[in-house]
Amino acid sequence: GAVVSQHPSRVICKSGTSVKIECRSLDFQATTMFWYRQFPKQSLMLMATSNEGSKATYEQGVEKDKFLINHASLTLSTLTVTSAHPEDSSFYICSAAGGTGHEKLFFGSGTQLSVL
Amino acid sequence: AQSVSQHNHHVILSEAASLELGCNYSYGGTVNLFWYVQYPGQHLQLLLKYFSGDPLVKGIKGFEAEFIKSKFSFNLRKPSVQWSDTAEYFCAVNAGNSGNTPLVFGKGTRLSVIA
Numbered sequence: 001g002a003v004v005s006q007h008p009s010r011v012i013c014k015s016g017t018s019v020k021i022e023c024r025s026l027d028f029q030a031t032t033m034f035w036y037r038q039f040p041k042q043s044l045m046l047m048a049t050s051n052e053g054s055k056a057t058y059e060q061g062v063e064k065d066k067f068l069i070n071h072a073s074l075t076l077s078t079l080t081v082t083s084a085h086p087e088d089s090s091f092y093i094c095s096a097a098g099g100t101g102h103e104k105l106f107f108g109s110g111t112q113l114s115v116l
Numbered sequence: 117a118q119s120v121s122q123h124n125h126h127v128i129l130s131e132a133a134s135l136e137l138g139c140n141y142s143y144g145g146t147v148n149l150f151w152y153v154q155y156p157g158q159h160l161q162l163l164l165k166y167f168s169g170d171p172l173v174k175g176i177k178g179f180e181a182e183f184i185k186s187k188f189s190f191n192l193r194k195p196s197v198q199w200s201d202t203a204e205y206f207c208a209v210n211a212g213n214s215g216n217t218p219l220v221f222g223k224g225t226r227l228s229v230i231a
Contacts (some may be wrong), residue, residue: 045221105219106162110160
């Protein structure tokens, strides 16, 4: 079964609204979670890295005030797309990592965000 | 910083043909290497990974990959593809000895297997 649950799988929203995406590790403690963005027919681009209990580290070019990441517990991280615009439409994927030797690194099923 | 190159954007093969997808990475330190597959409409699934040890790694569904350190390569192979192998394949790398570091992905290779 899935070890990382990402919800919702698909969301359609109006421009200007905010959308929250949840990523849960189901049977392990995820000390680190990664958020990626994937445009159609392109690769996954890392947006940010979050460690439980501390502020997320954002990649260059990613607006931290627009993409709010919270990693309040060892099993849950959330990505909130604030004041969404059509250009934010994309496929967002989380990845949860646990353990000390990269033995636990799993991906969520992704969230397709469409902003109208 | 790491980078990953996948040379083929789209590969078309007939069933039973052999497959080799190229992957080269750029990083001076110890790396972990991964191949993921993304079937149409589905999420990423891990095919195989290399952390250390035997450079020839066996994965699921008959896939294997060989880490050649001198060439900075980690090519994916399968002796005989099936129609169900039609998917997008991503090579990825992360730093090998610095805790939980993010994966850097290649652009992906789309494999189409025709009957």
